[in-house]
Amino acid sequence: MDENIILRVRKLNTSFKTEDGVIPIVKDVDFDVKRGTILAVVGESGCGKSVTMNSVCRLLGKNAQIEAEAIDYMQQEEDGSVHPVHMKDLTNTSKEMRALRGKEISMIFQDPMSSLNPVYKVGRQVMEALLQHQKMSKQEAMAQVIEMFKKLGIPDPENRVNNYPFEFSGGMKQRVVIAIAMINNPQLLIADEPTTALDVTIQAQIMELMVRLKEEQQKTIILITHNMGLVAETADEVAVMYMGRVVESGTADQIFAYPAHPYTDALMRSVPVLGAMEDGKELATIPGQTPNPKDVTDGCEFANRCDKCMDCCKTGLVGNHEVEPGHFVRCHLFDGKGVRS
Amino acid sequence: MKEVLFDIRHLQKYFPIRKGFLKKHVGDVKAVDDVNVTVYKNETLGIVGESGCGKTTFGKSIMLLENPTGGEVIFHDEGKEKDITKLDAQEQLHFRKRVQMVFQDPYNALNPLKKIIESFEGPLKLHGIRDKAEREEIMREVLRVVNINPDYLYRYPHEFSGGQRQRLCIARALEVNPEVLVCDEPVSALDVSIQAQVLNLMKQIQRERQLTYLFIAHDLSVVQYMSDRIMVMYLGNVMEIADSRSLYDRPAHPYTEALLSAIPVPVRGAKKQRIILEGDVASPINKPAGCVFHTRCRKCTERCRREAPVMREIAPGHQVACHLYDDAAPAAVAAGEEQAE
Numbered sequence: 211m212d213e214n215i216i217l218r219v220r221k222l223n224t225s226f227k228t229e230d231g232v233i234p235i236v237k238d239v240d241f242d243v244k245r246g247t248i249l250a251v252v253g254e255s256g257c258g259k260s261v262t263m264n265s266v267c268r269l270l271g272k273n274a275q276i277e278a279e280a281i282d283y284m285q286q287e288e289d290g291s292v293h294p295v296h297m298k299d300l301t302n303t304s305k306e307m308r309a310l311r312g313k314e315i316s317m318i319f320q321d322p323m324s325s326l327n328p329v330y331k332v333g334r335q336v337m338e339a340l341l342q343h344q345k346m347s348k349q350e351a352m353a354q355v356i357e358m359f360k361k362l363g364i365p366d367p368e369n370r371v372n373n374y375p376f377e378f379s380g381g382m383k384q385r386v387v388i389a390i391a392m393i394n395n396p397q398l399l400i401a402d403e404p405t406t407a408l409d410v411t412i413q414a415q416i417m418e419l420m421v422r423l424k425e426e427q428q429k430t431i432i433l434i435t436h437n438m439g440l441v442a443e444t445a446d447e448v449a450v451m452y453m454g455r456v457v458e459s460g461t462a463d464q465i466f467a468y469p470a471h472p473y474t475d476a477l478m479r480s481v482p483v484l485g486a487m488e489d490g491k492e493l494a495t496i497p498g499q500t501p502n503p504k505d506v507t508d509g510c511e512f513a514n515r516c517d518k519c520m521d522c523c524k525t526g527l528v529g530n531h532e533v534e535p536g537h538f539v540r541c542h543l544f545d546g547k548g549v550r551s
Numbered sequence: 552m553k554e555v556l557f558d559i560r561h562l563q564k565y566f567p568i569r570k571g572f573l574k575k576h577v578g579d580v581k582a583v584d585d586v587n588v589t590v591y592k593n594e595t596l597g598i599v600g601e602s603g604c605g606k607t608t609f610g611k612s613i614m615l616l617e618n619p620t621g622g623e624v625i626f627h628d629e630g631k632e633k634d635i636t637k638l639d640a641q642e643q644l645h646f647r648k649r650v651q652m653v654f655q656d657p658y659n660a661l662n663p664l665k666k667i668i669e670s671f672e673g674p675l676k677l678h679g680i681r682d683k684a685e686r687e688e689i690m691r692e693v694l695r696v697v698n699i700n701p702d703y704l705y706r707y708p709h710e711f712s713g714g715q716r717q718r719l720c721i722a723r724a725l726e727v728n729p730e731v732l733v734c735d736e737p738v739s740a741l742d743v744s745i746q747a748q749v750l751n752l753m754k755q756i757q758r759e760r761q762l763t764y765l766f767i768a769h770d771l772s773v774v775q776y777m778s779d780r781i782m783v784m785y786l787g788n789v790m791e792i793a794d795s796r797s798l799y800d801r802p803a804h805p806y807t808e809a810l811l812s813a814i815p816v817p818v819r820g821a822k823k824q825r826i827i828l829e830g831d832v833a834s835p836i837n838k839p840a841g842c843v844f845h846t847r848c849r850k851c852t853e854r855c856r857r858e859a860p861v862m863r864e865i866a867p868g869h870q871v872a873c874h875l876y877d878d879a880a881p882a883a884v885a886a887g888e889e890q891a892e
Binding site: 382418 | 601602712715742744745747748750754770776799809810812814815819828831832
């Protein structure tokens with residue numbers, strides 16, 4: 211198995227049991243994450259990008275059914291040897307799963323305002339993650355927390371650890387959340403819309419911090435976002451999702467140079483680009499709206515909004531085609547066509 | 552020749568902070584402080600800034616949803632000039648018919664217990680259209696304008712998607728046939744593919760109905776797409792006003808430069824010089840002395856800490872409040888622009 215890969219997911223299917231029956235939310239998702247890179251998972255709300263990552267980390271409720279061919283995490287030991295952990299065989303609350311979460315894989319959530327407990331001091335909240343996984347005294351743990359605050363650019367860390375979340379601004383709160391995620395020195399960080407709730411100037415600070423984690427500490431980051439701008443500036447690899455499926459994946463250079471799937475293409479043309487809009491030119495739009503997952507029928511999920519829709523799109527499964535080495539597209543437009551050189 | 556619609560002079564809105572049993576006045580939140588700007592007929596004036604910069608309060612003050620605590624807003628109405636801060640009740644009603652507002656969150660802006668027709672009838676009744684058939688005709692007409700089936704008047708808000716709801720809000724604003732729409736973050740709650748639909752629709756309505764827009768948003772790429780001129784605000788003060796092309800090509804104020812550079816551009820390899828602002832926005836209660844931006848400005852001088860800069864015109868239609876342009880001889884201005892690029 212490739213040692214450069216840190217997380218390998220094959221045929222992940224997640225569905226939810228509801229009053230209306232079992233509704234598939236994530237369908238046949240495959241992806242690999244390479245060590246020391248940033249993978250961006252892009253899509254609109256409801257496309258299943260968060261559910262995919264929560265399925266990997268097992269953070270879903272009891273009504274979720276997770277099935278997969280493989281969810282393998284390659285754990286690296288201190289001596290450098292790598293051995294796989296087959297996460298699909300573990301239960302949500304098993305000892306092995308709990309040992310992975312926080313220690314090897316950790317998550318940064320969207321809204322820093324609601325991911326911190328308002329009645330505990332932030333230092334204690336960061337320390338908790340440390341005490342969970344390592345044997346040490348509270349004094350030692352607090353010293354490490356202060357060290358981490360320093361690294362993440364929180365000014366005056368010795369005093370700030372004794373503050374409550376409401377005493378922090380949004381950007382600083384997100385740094386505290388990142389500190390909780392980073393305190394056990396995990397190898398894989400899953401950041402779920404980490405800057406959506408923040409102002410652009412603060413977003414720039416946080417994204418710079420994430421890129422630095424990758425470059426200086428060789429962390430692997432999965433960035434879940436809907437912002438194509440952030441993807442262009444930070445990602446190495448991209449997976450575009452629509453209605454539970456990865457419709458296109460490849461390196462960021464490939465996707466931006468040649469967005470092959472009609473959805474990716476439309477998504478890119480529907481956001482205003484600063485300074486690049488000619489006067490009077492209109493934005494491209496995607497007609498209609500994302501359907502309710504329970505109404506999705508046979509065929510390509512994007513068919514009824516696609517301007518290149520053909521008869522064959524309306525029924526059956528759509529194949530995944532490699533249009534360039536490493537660049538996959540799930541669309542009938544590429545049926546029977548070879549790899550573009 | 553551009554026709555003046557609003558002439559806003561020294562507009563000020565302070566919210567008093569009262570403490571203790573006697574509700575002693577202990578300070579003010581200076582949400583809008585000494586704003587001077589002219590709005591022309593049939594243009595879109597974009598207002599950008601980070602959260603808490605006073606852009607929403609500014610929009611509300613113009614509409615009399617907040618009573619300004621100082622300054623004047625001269626409204627040019629059919630050749631007459633009126634200061635809207637001094638209107639009597641009858642005149643206020645008439646003024647409100649001319650100026651309508653579209654709010655940020657379409658989920659909260661429509662009463663969930665009322666059918667669309669009930670929500671829509673209110674303004675028409677208030678503005679004296681007593682005939683029921685006439686009211687219904689108007690309501691059907693505005694729904695057609697925003698591409699919503701007029702028969703949906705008898706539905707409830709929960710039956711509509713986010714994009715449709717925002718279009719309904721626009722329709723409701725249009726029914727009294729206003730001249731000015733104040734749009735407060737009209738697309739920030741919407742998904743990217745829906746954003747483009749609403750933005751294009753707003754542009755089309757503006758062309759057809761000769762409307763004037765005050766377009767308030769935090770996303771500079773959206774503002775630039777929509778606006779003819781842009782006003783940049785920071786901590787209740789105006790930093791820069793320019794037409795949207797020159798604001799992008801030749802940003803004069805260091806804050807505008809930083810704001811522009813912080814916005815991620817969805818073009819691969821468009822890596823530009825990024826200016827990362829240190830720290831957070833200061834408190835609007837205890838504003839920094841001198842220039843309000845000096846605590847985060849990389850070009851800050853001794854003078855900026857002592858003395859607040861005044862707004863000056865550095866090129867036709869391009870105003871900036873910054874000590875860098877104090878010796879606003881044309882040559883110095885040109886030099887400053889080169890430096891900015």
